[in-house]
Amino acid sequence: MQNAVAAGTPSLETVTRLYHQLRLIRVLEEEVARVYPTDKIKSPVHLSIGQEFVSVGVCDVLQPRDHVSITYRGHAAYIAKGGDMAAMVAEMYGRKAGCAQGRGGSMHLVDSKAGVIGGSAVVGTSIPIAAGFALADRRKGTGGVVACFFGDGASEEGCLAETLNFAALQKLPVLFVCENNGYAIHEPRAKRWATDRLCERAATYGMPAHHVTSGDVFEVRARAEEAVRAMRGGGGPVFLEVDCYRWQEHVGPNQDYDQGYRSQAELIPWIEDDQVPRLARMLDASVVERIDAEVRLAVAAAFAFAEETPFPDPEDLYDHVYA
Amino acid sequence: MQNAVAAGTPSLETVTRLYHQLRLIRVLEEEVARVYPTDKIKSPVHLSIGQEFVSVGVCDVLQPRDHVSITYRGHAAYIAKGGDMAAMVAEMYGRKAGCAQGRGGSMHLVDSKAGVIGGSAVVGTSIPIAAGFALADRRKGTGGVVACFFGDGASEEGCLAETLNFAALQKLPVLFVCENNGYAIHEPRAKRWATDRLCERAATYGMPAHHVTSGDVFEVRARAEEAVRAMRGGGGPVFLEVDCYRWQEHVGPNQDYDQGYRSQAELIPWIEDDQVPRLARMLDASVVERIDAEVRLAVAAAFAFAEETPFPDPEDLYDHVYA
Amino acid sequence: MTTSTPEKGPNPGEGRLLRYVDALCEAFAQEMRRDESVFVFGLDVDDHKCIQGSTRGLLQEFGAERVFTTPLSEDAMTGVAIGAAMAGMRPVHTHIRMDFLLLCMNQLVNIAAKARYMYGGSVSVPLVVRSMIGKSWGQGAQHSQALHSMFMHVPGLKVVAPSNAHDVKGCMIAAIRDDNPVIFMEHRLLYPTEAYVPEAAYEVRPGKARVVAPGEDVTVVGISNMVVECLRARELLAEAGVSAEVIDPIWLAPLDIDTIVESARRTKRLVVADNGWTSCGASAEIVAQVLERAGDAGIAVKRIGFEPTTCPPSPVLEAKFYPNPGTVAATIHAMVRPKDAPWTPDPERTKLAYQTQFRGPF
Amino acid sequence: MTTSTPEKGPNPGEGRLLRYVDALCEAFAQEMRRDESVFVFGLDVDDHKCIQGSTRGLLQEFGAERVFTTPLSEDAMTGVAIGAAMAGMRPVHTHIRMDFLLLCMNQLVNIAAKARYMYGGSVSVPLVVRSMIGKSWGQGAQHSQALHSMFMHVPGLKVVAPSNAHDVKGCMIAAIRDDNPVIFMEHRLLYPTEAYVPEAAYEVRPGKARVVAPGEDVTVVGISNMVVECLRARELLAEAGVSAEVIDPIWLAPLDIDTIVESARRTKRLVVADNGWTSCGASAEIVAQVLERAGDAGIAVKRIGFEPTTCPPSPVLEAKFYPNPGTVAATIHAMVRPKDAPWTPDPERTKLAYQTQFRGPF
Numbered sequence A, B: 001m002q003n004a005v006a007a008g009t010p011s012l013e014t015v016t017r018l019y020h021q022l023r024l025i026r027v028l029e030e031e032v033a034r035v036y037p038t039d040k041i042k043s044p045v046h047l048s049i050g051q052e053f054v055s056v057g058v059c060d061v062l063q064p065r066d067h068v069s070i071t072y073r074g075h076a077a078y079i080a081k082g083g084d085m086a087a088m089v090a091e092m093y094g095r096k097a098g099c100a101q102g103r104g105g106s107m108h109l110v111d112s113k114a115g116v117i118g119g120s121a122v123v124g125t126s127i128p129i130a131a132g133f134a135l136a137d138r139r140k141g142t143g144g145v146v147a148c149f150f151g152d153g154a155s156e157e158g159c160l161a162e163t164l165n166f167a168a169l170q171k172l173p174v175l176f177v178c179e180n181n182g183y184a185i186h187e188p189r190a191k192r193w194a195t196d197r198l199c200e201r202a203a204t205y206g207m208p209a210h211h212v213t214s215g216d217v218f219e220v221r222a223r224a225e226e227a228v229r230a231m232r233g234g235g236g237p238v239f240l241e242v243d244c245y246r247w248q249e250h251v252g253p254n255q256d257y258d259q260g261y262r263s264q265a266e267l268i269p270w271i272e273d274d275q276v277p278r279l280a281r282m283l284d285a286s287v288v289e290r291i292d293a294e295v296r297l298a299v300a301a302a303f304a305f306a307e308e309t310p311f312p313d314p315e316d317l318y319d320h321v322y323a
Numbered sequence C, D: 001m002t003t004s005t006p007e008k009g010p011n012p013g014e015g016r017l018l019r020y021v022d023a024l025c026e027a028f029a030q031e032m033r034r035d036e037s038v039f040v041f042g043l044d045v046d047d048h049k050c051i052q053g054s055t056r057g058l059l060q061e062f063g064a065e066r067v068f069t070t071p072l073s074e075d076a077m078t079g080v081a082i083g084a085a086m087a088g089m090r091p092v093h094t095h096i097r098m099d100f101l102l103l104c105m106n107q108l109v110n111i112a113a114k115a116r117y118m119y120g121g122s123v124s125v126p127l128v129v130r131s132m133i134g135k136s137w138g139q140g141a142q143h144s145q146a147l148h149s150m151f152m153h154v155p156g157l158k159v160v161a162p163s164n165a166h167d168v169k170g171c172m173i174a175a176i177r178d179d180n181p182v183i184f185m186e187h188r189l190l191y192p193t194e195a196y197v198p199e200a201a202y203e204v205r206p207g208k209a210r211v212v213a214p215g216e217d218v219t220v221v222g223i224s225n226m227v228v229e230c231l232r233a234r235e236l237l238a239e240a241g242v243s244a245e246v247i248d249p250i251w252l253a254p255l256d257i258d259t260i261v262e263s264a265r266r267t268k269r270l271v272v273a274d275n276g277w278t279s280c281g282a283s284a285e286i287v288a289q290v291l292e293r294a295g296d297a298g299i300a301v302k303r304i305g306f307e308p309t310t311c312p313p314s315p316v317l318e319a320k321f322y323p324n325p326g327t328v329a330a331t332i333h334a335m336v337r338p339k340d341a342p343w344t345p346d347p348e349r350t351k352l353a354y355q356t357q358f359r360g361p362f
């Protein structure tokens, strides 16, 4: 893995912004992992630790009018798009002030104000939903685009093929982002994919398709920037496949290299290339210190909020079944 | 359209065999169309007139142990694979001696003895079923292969993408045959496909894929022969896309060029290149005469059988709900 | 054939005699004029056949941005509709057979029904999913199913099955304006039936069943086209001296059970005739609800529906598969007069105009 | 926790105390040894977690040709299973949540259920579709559904929901040997529960419900895990002087209604407690069937199930969403003693060992 920066030298401002987001998500998820054994979070959590750079790189080029479509492994994209962190943690705690009022949990984060489309726990399901938002954007002339995140496993669901065809046919402003971490739960890609030619396949629908293998947040950002520019110009959908690696177990707070289905050796290059310290090294120590302190405070505040804010009333059960 | 015979000169035997099948299917379907207005066939019929060469070319290289998976437009493949014609016509007449005992109708033809997997009226649905047969063939070591027919419309269903991936992953002996007649009911391909790069897409799963645009039954046969040979050697699935044209209306016995959704001009080259008279011209007039007479007799006998054989008893309704 | 004129609506009995299919089409046109966010899409809505005429003229008036066909991708297209609805549009997604909704169950049940709830009230899904129930002319196993009970099972969905031209217009307008996903069931054989339909837009909303015809001896609930067949059964029964009250629930979810309970308490007999299977069907639900409510009232109950088999295309078998006015009347007669000899009306007289005029394939 | 020992099976009460999950696994191993055509596939059946242990050891013993994972393609994989079954194999297709069957509805309902019928008896589909119902620990909207009523609605499918280790083994063996598609429902929270399980292979076939515990005042039908919860409710009720008979239908389709009718005729009260929604649910079907059969017997009826909402993950809401031994007992008490003051058992005493020991996420 090399940092093939396809994007020229990023400005200090960009590095700072990206570092802030990367660090924020990392610290937040580490805190989730730390708290989890207390059973305060009674919700299956799927951590993005190590994969944050995909969400951060893509969302940095989005605007408030744009949307992201997230998965059950959606903490990173939720935060990167500007979702309310306190509401997110409260949601994991099952509280009334949670972003879904305690009705979603970690797998169904949502923040309509920030443009975060709700996540789904049924893999692949949210892909066509994203295209529906893009269709609405076009009809309403908002100029907005939709970034649609999904995993390598999700790419096997027929609804991806159906959605790619429809989005290309209708020239919808959707940026498809496959976070290819090589596993679906414990099953490696080789047991699920006949070949690795996903990008090539997406391109046959007539959309630009790029495979980012560098693990470099700036390359992701550059690709996304280029894609979004083209999409706002009416160019139709773009496909990005981004190689990444899930450091923790599929669901839950721990590592699982002792389980035998993958070896720690796979992890090592990703740790060496971890974008969080990499970007820290590109900044003044004082800036890093300030950001780190800010981030720690923000995360602590979110958890403090979640701890204090009340549970729903049992009678709330009956709300929101119908609009 | 040109007859780019990719297959050398076919033997007289082959020409004779193919002509017989082409003529048989043509005469059979013309008879269906003739009888239809009498309302004796109370079943939606989807005729293959003009498209027979696809089924005939492919099925000619199949053996009894092989299977075909057909669609609701399945008369041609059913006959080409050696399905019982009298039982087929009786089925359309709703009779007890029908191939599905009057429980299938024209859209659900089946002949297990002849290796015809039952058709489905839900587009695309039979594609993975075909792969299931291939999986069973491999497990049982029959050496059999499965030819799976489907339309250009069916290719848009997500289950095709899912099945291609699985078949390639498992190296299943499936010959996927897309009968691309350019329409799904009245909707032209351009309103449904983002691009025409279907074969290229299939190839990304790591399977050989060929687009036959010549309308030539010998080219179809040659491609199928090559594919089946490779599949029997364990080579995994092969994809064929065959351009063709539906001469009649989508469902029912008539032509519909007066309806405005397509022009008769589209039909003309296909008529000029019609494989039935083309193959007739390659044979001695006496051979053609003999075959034509045989075919007429066989078709007449099938209809006579259907007319005479009784309806099911109303109480039969309750049979076969469970095995 | 004219179905009994509905007594509800802004101007009861007023309007023109209109076919079901044209009333439906009028609903789309009026709502699309009123609200820019309404669009109609799905396979073949824009071809020259216009879904049997039900979308006639929409493409011309509203253009291809609001009236368009799709690839054959029911699963993803349902997701697209849901996404667009969450984003503030009002899509009407069309399927020419209800059987095809089986391809959409994940999106409809796991997302459309649940989105508002699982996203804590922060979104709504104002989506209409139209589908047509096929019947006769060898429709067979996969073009004949009425699957409303699967949707009635799931909180968050609304389900409606209008039985006449008046209601189909009012229900479609109500469904389009509803902020929830609505499963809208049409019946192919009802398309040519006529009723008086007001010209102006009006809503036939959830919450009120209609007593279509009064009676004393038995309460008969008909669903979708079975309302028409029950009305014919009622006429036949009247000749045999049995007086049947026929109720059309119109909306199946939410269901107005009060009207049914009230009637059944009075007649002491409840028959539910559905155009669907009875096992875990709408008929089971109606029977169970009535008896939970009025368990001590000694109400005898009976469900009528598809025979418990797959739908066969052979006309001989098809005739036995479906309930019809004759079998409904005979069943009711046996219930009301258990001691009399079994009575079946003359089969010739049980045929309905709207059926005999139907000729396939679609 | 040990559920009441089933009285049926070849050697009642014999065998070892085995967990539900191990009994299930033993069924697979025994059938795979007996019959080469049996294979087990589906997402994650061959990983080190082995679907919570239910497929443990199968890969090692039978190899990757007969025990394999698949791409995430539930729709097509169901079609593959059906095709293989038609071709003479006996596939067992596994889903870790029943919610995911919504992706398979087209194949299951339009093909698996209908193939034998619509192909005139010329094929059969000996397919088992396993799925697990999730509950608690924030499973939430899409990992908690029990959708059996959708399958009970459709002729041609069989449905089974074993509630204990003995039955899960016998039912799985019966399902694998059955020549029809069987929807096999497991419950996540039942996996660690133990019962006596004979070592040899045996079948618990469709057609016979089990009276799990006798009683006089009320007939309580429990479905899946609700059998266990109803047994606890029965104990609590006994303390209040109410005697409840608990019946486990085991197979939901075909359903042994006779056993239920017989009991309900005697007790004059029928409560059906389901782990699912009631609207058009299994509980509606059981109530409707009993009352169609025994309408004149004056049987009071009541359904208990999920609250009519989506399943929420917040523990406070989740607790109210599900029925439990306390709510079941209170409901029955109110039915049996309508004139008494409402009675609710001490909530602490309603908790079941098999639930409190469960800790997420899966």
Ligand SMILES: Cc1ncc(C[n+]2csc(CCOP(=O)(O)OP(=O)(O)O)c2C)c(N)n1
Residues within 6 Å of the ligand: A073, A121, A122, A123, A124, A150, A151, A152, A153, A154, A155, A181, A183, A184, A185, A246, A250, D043, D072, D074, D096, D100, D103
């Ligand atoms: C339709 C569906 N099938 C199976 C599952 C079970 N499941 C949950 S996550 C997961 C793996 C998904 O892998 P991928 O898309 O690569 O995402 P990742 O977890 O690697 O981020 C599976 C199979 C599910 N939730 N939904």
Ligand SMILES: Cc1ncc(C[n+]2csc(CCOP(=O)(O)OP(=O)(O)O)c2C)c(N)n1
Residues within 6 Å of the ligand: B073, B121, B122, B123, B124, B150, B151, B152, B153, B154, B155, B181, B183, B184, B185, B246, B250, C043, C072, C074, C096, C100, C103
């Ligand atoms: C899943 C599904 N969607 C829609 C339909 C309605 N329908 C029947 S045939 C057809 C067109 C299929 O086109 P294609 O696959 O190209 O086959 P062709 O009819 O051209 O042979 C459609 C849309 C259906 N039967 N099933």
Ligand SMILES: [Mg+2]
Residues within 6 Å of the ligand: A151, A152, A153, A179, A180, A181, A182, A183, A184, A185
């Ligand atoms: Mg992955």
Ligand SMILES: [Mg+2]
Residues within 6 Å of the ligand: B151, B152, B153, B179, B180, B181, B182, B183, B184, B185
């Ligand atoms: Mg076509």
